[in-house]
Amino acid sequence: MNMKTEKQKTVLIALDYDQTAQKVLETGYSMATAMGAKTVLLHVILDPIYYSTTEYSPIMGFTGYMDTVPLQLENPGALKKASQFFLENAIRHLGIGDIETIVKEGDLVDGILKTAKKIDADIIVMGSHSRKWLEDIVLGSSTNDVLQKTTIPLFIVPTKKRK
Secondary structure, three states: OOOOOOOOOEEEEEOOOOOOHHHHHHHHHHHHHHHOOEEEEEEEEOOHHHHHOOOOOOOOOHHHHHHHOOOOOOOHHHHHHHHHHHHHHHHHHHOOOOOEEEEEEOOHHHHHHHHHHHOOOOEEEEEEOOOOOHHHOOOOHHHHHHHHHOOOOEEEEEOOOOO
């Protein structure tokens, strides 16, 4: 008798520091729970300058971290520690403990695609918030790039950028 063992499914949720991350997290986690899948949270650290601009909007307790520990933008270790703290706060927000977190540095799209392949993700969950006009009305450019380059199903959570 040939018994085939089915591996547990894995859902990769890519979060950025945008205020819409909470919606992406909650939607992705609900889907993973419904599938009985393992959840992995990913944050890709972009250029440190991004974190000092007005585009950057702290959410889910990240500001609390900023208040207690001054973030040294030239120190990648500090950014990595802050990003890990951000993901841990996201998990606390959900009120559960069994979620793996990954922090990568570099190109967002490349970081998502390589992580998805490494963990053998069945689904990638991302938000879409438009920063440019025509080509990004439906998808943010990073989401669109991931969609063009992956063979893994992509679950897109529609989000609207708050002004």
